[in-house]
Amino acid sequence: MSRWPAHLQETAPKKTRCRRCGTDIWTALHQCFDLALDPIPLAQLGELAALLTGARTYHRVNDHLYRRNTVSIANNPNPHHGTIHRTHHCQPPPPEEQRNTRDRHTPQDTCPY
Numbered sequence: 001m002s003r004w005p006a007h008l009q010e011t012a013p014k015k016t017r018c019r020r021c022g023t024d025i026w027t028a029l030h031q032c033f034d035l036a037l038d039p040i041p042l043a044q045l046g047e048l049a050a051l052l053t054g055a056r057t058y059h060r061v062n063d064h065l066y067r068r069n070t071v072s073i074a075n076n077p078n079p080h081h082g083t084i085h086r087t088h089h090c091q092p093p094p095p096e097e098q099r100n101t102r103d104r105h106t107p108q109d110t111c112p113y
């Protein structure tokens with residue numbers, strides 16, 4: 001028996017391939033809905049582009065997914081932990097400038113004291 005109510009059940013993202021376009025995607029069960037996500041992490045510009053095209057975005061922290069909404073985006077536009085991913089819609093991957101490729105432990109992030 002699951003310890004979570006049915007409406008909150010979720011699974012960790014699992015790598016697979018899209019049946020239509022053949023690209024690598026992640027699938028997961030999130031609050032009882034099947035999700036297909038692009039595994040390429042997005043930068044802020046990439047998240048904005050995804051939202052403007054009607055895709056939803058999710059914050060992945062370890063094996064948990066959190067839906068991004070106006071409050072979470074406004075309060076934490078560029079999370080220091082985890083990565084942001086868009087729902088998969090059989091379209092080309094985001095261009096390089098929209099991807100999150102920064103090193104998460106750059107010297108600027110280190111406390112000088």
Ligand SMILES: [Zn+2]
Binds near residue numbers: 019021022023089
């Ligand atoms: Zn596809």
